[in-house]
Amino acid sequence: MRIEEFQRRIEAIYFAKDSARGLEGTFMWFAEEVGELSRALRRKDDDELKGEFADVLAWLSTLASIAGIDLEAAAAAKYGEGCPRCRSTPCGCAEPVKPG
Numbered sequence: 001m002r003i004e005e006f007q008r009r010i011e012a013i014y015f016a017k018d019s020a021r022g023l024e025g026t027f028m029w030f031a032e033e034v035g036e037l038s039r040a041l042r043r044k045d046d047d048e049l050k051g052e053f054a055d056v057l058a059w060l061s062t063l064a065s066i067a068g069i070d071l072e073a074a075a076a077a078k079y080g081e082g083c084p085r086c087r088s089t090p091c092g093c094a095e096p097v098k099p100g
Helices: 003-043 046-067 071-079
Strands: none
Touching: 003 046, 003 071, 046 071
8 A cells, every 4th residue: 555545544434533633632642543553563463563653654655645734745844865865875974864
């Protein structure tokens, strides 16, 4: 499934509820899911990790939808040519580059 397809699927399932909650309220749920992913990473349970990564992606997708952002287009625009700073793949920057 492409990112655009996933974002549209999440919209079909949750957009009405999530948009009614608003960007700020939905972001709070996203932050909670990131915390659950953090715990799953410490536990190193593959099944739990798969579920938590999917949940974080779903909440990120719904945040983008509420904000009117096409996630696939945004990712392609920023990372489509490699590192946003040096444009290389892999990154050739002398110092570590934090994504974003």
